[in-house]
């Protein structure tokens with residue numbers, strides 16, 4: 176029924192896969208374009224065309240069971256933790272429509288000066304020291320603080336909110352599921368947000384939470400529970416992913432000195448650098464879907480009710496879509512990276528296309544601009560690097576670096 180050679184095993188929980196999944200993806204594309212894993216009970220699509228088609232086809236490939244393999248997060252209740260990311264039409268359209276009245280491109284663009292201030296604050300603390308952990312001291316802090324800034328968490332509470340947010344997404348080695356500390360943190364965070372929403376109902380400000388409280392479309396409004404659900408989704412979807420994008424940009428430029436020279440000589444290519452990093456080693460490696468009917472593909476049938484992994488990380492390395500995909504080339508999509516639109520799978524495609532893509536790109540642009548302005552050159556301690564072990568997110572948990580400042 177399915178294609179795939181006996182010896183080909185793709186297990187997203189395997190630490191070796193986390194180190195370097197790309198050779199395995201190449202084999203999946205060649206030998207098993209509709210891959211079946213009985214032990215973990217999923218199918219996987221790895222071709223660029225198949226992954227993008229499935230993203231677009233939300234009728235046959237449903238989000239209603241969530242988007243992750245994690246047992247506790249997969250099922251009809253997934254929307255409770257992941258809001259409209261785990262919904263299909265019409266519920267998805269209603270929620271996303273209401274939220275996007277508050278989460279507007281203008282609101283994102285207006286964040287620019289504050290993101291820059293936040294980035295500079297952290298960089299001023301670490302660049303002088305000459306050696307620091309790129310993740311713990313910089314990239315792991317900025318995205319959550321940007322989310323907090325946007326939704327209106329006061330500066331005094333940010334470190335605590337960041338601690339709780341990090342705990343909710345942290346997974347322990349060898350443990351499948353959510354550690355108890357993560358559950359406790361999620362409850363505390365929800366309680367914090369509940370209070371914040373109640374406060375904004377009484378005394379609105381100009382932050383995103385107040386905008387969400389006030390949104391109204393034809394008499395329809397967001398409930399407190401729905402607003403809190405969205406605030407939580409921003410953390411799940413927008414915190415670690417952006418941290419990992421920054422880490423990968425720093426790391427892959429270091430590993431490819433000729434490419435690093437291009438961005439250092441001409442910071443006008445930073446946007447191109449970001450797009451190529453998104454393609455080459457995306458933090459969102461795979462998104463799960465539920466097949467709602469039998470799907471025939473490449474001579475196989477994916478039965479209705481199956482779990483299907485869309486391997487965005489593989490789509491981004493498919494030679495059918497990208498010339499010499501194993502090469503990291505910061506000018507691949509042009510100096511401003513504009514040619515990546517519609518080509519890379521990193522932000523998904525279609526109705527669930529990442530709502531924070533513009534924010535993630537803006538954060539990365541500012542962070543890298545401010546870094547290049549301060550740093551003459553940098554080195555990475557390869558032996559000290561550690562990757563996270565999560566099925567959905569790929570990237571560094573530790574990235575020790577030394578810099579020579581300008």
Ligand code: HEM
Pocket residue numbers: 230238242259260261271322408409410412413414416417420457458459462463520521522523524526527528529530531532534535
């Ligand atoms: C490099 C950083 C990021 C990456 C790689 C990324 C990736 C993605 C992907 C692949 C999806 C689609 C999931 C699917 O189709 O199942 C998605 C959805 C989403 N992302 Fe992002 N994301 C990033 C940053 C952000 C940020 C900064 C935010 C907001 C603070 C955000 C908010 C969202 C939301 C709300 C959705 C759900 C959209 C929907 O279901 O309609 N993301 N993201």
